[in-house]
Amino acid sequence: MSIHPEIEKRRTFAIVSHPDAGKTTITEKFLWYGNVIREAGHVRAKANRSYTVSDWMKIEQQRGISVSSSVLNFPFEGCQFNLVDTPGHQDFCEDTYRALTAVDAALVLIDSVNGVEKQTIKLMEVCRMRHTPIITFINKMDLDGRNVLDLLDEIENVLQIKVSPFTLPIGCGKLFKGVYSIAENTFHTFNKEEGKQEILKMTGADDPRLLEICGENWTKEFREQYDMVTGAMEPFDRDKYLKGEMCPVFFGSAVNNFGVRQLLNAFTKLAPPPMIRETDIRFVDPNEPNFSAFIFKIQANMDPKHRDRTAFLRICSGSFTRGEKVFHCRSGREIRLAAPTAFLAKDKEVIDHAWAGDIVGINDPGLFHIGDTLTNGEKFNFTGIPDFAPEFFARVTLLNPLKSKQMNKGLQELSEEGATQLYQPVKSPVPVIGVVGELQFDVLQFRLSAEYGAEVALDRMPSFGIRWVVGPEADVEAFVSEYALDCMQDKEGRTVCLFPNEYRLNLAVKNYEKLQFELTSNR
């Protein structure tokens, strides 16, 4: 099947990085290259983030961090990019993980000084699970960073992916001279003033001009690294890249807009257009004429002036036109997509037409759940959109008792957004919430109060971990009656058990051989 040009030019990706690696800075440069913003100014200090392009919630501005993911679209060199932002704080929420289910590729951003950091490792686990193709950018080469070969080695070992450097830096910190493109045999000279950066054609790594420009020591070190990379490392293999087994590596400095264009160019050439996706009955090709999509994120009250809920759709096949009716597979209902929107951070723009690979927002009348599939009429469900086991738990107590209706509505809606999980204990009427990152407790308390008028106290519950209890019905029932104090139901009515310690979990595994105790729940 030949691929439709509109679909072929889509590149839907996310940035995987640890806070402070430069994600906001590089995003702004991308938008600048896409002519979406006129000035790619310097990223403001965190405390003054009120006008950061991708922040839209009040709490984000108060905290000076980004806690909700947004979607940005920009064109570049004939491609249409959809960048799904992953919240950048070290405290995770499920949104961060789930954003990765909506993309076809990822950019891993690494700080040259700090190397591979904790949040990158966690997010890479999701990429590995999904075999997401990865391109790596090592940022902040203008600082005194770590040794290049050590960094490459760390990526291979810690992130468990083969590296294939497309460029190599010469010098670093104050003596950073530029990057050498192995594939093109060019030398890109570094200068903080972008206008003074040059791309020079070289005859090879042994071109004598390198010596003139970079000096003897740096050139010698570079040539050794070059020989090592080209002689001893496995050559780049695009199939391996597409399977998430090998990643091209680029070096640069986002804040100096150095190496960013080359990175985007590589993305247009290497990153895949929308790929085939699996459902519970068959594989769906993006080029099929029939529309299909799934919901990977729901966000309430994006616009404080209107109480609204937006569901974010990832289109997987075909295209759709504004006003078209689609089939909601879980409820069996037909719904009209009256005002689908594309997003540019705070600005929403109603769109008339969208294609496979695009991410659009639709108004959610309270019907949608994360993971829901929409089609042209065929009944199937996209798979592989997991629920991740939360790590922190709290009982929710209402402080102003007249607001119980508001609290329940808030808890329900915020859990449908996916940032918090809501559980109903078998033996108690007091709801329990679970979150992947502790910051979500503050976000929940703040939003329940600001958006629903319900003040709550959160009583933290020390625990070892939660597991979905799966197996024959009779065994699940027997388990629930023995472990009644620890058992709860999730929003889909599935049984979960909050184990207070590892011993209790091991005992359950031993005594209930027919049951599985699962860490993620796949729909």
Ligand code: G4P
């Ligand atoms: P994040 O979204 O991944 O959290 O990172 P962000 O882009 O906010 O960048 C974090 C800090 O790193 C910022 O400095 C930013 O200016 C700086 N930075 C980004 N790219 C580079 C680079 O290539 N070289 C150097 N030297 N710094 C870089 P900040 O101190 O937080 O803010 P500001 O005081 O610079 O405004």
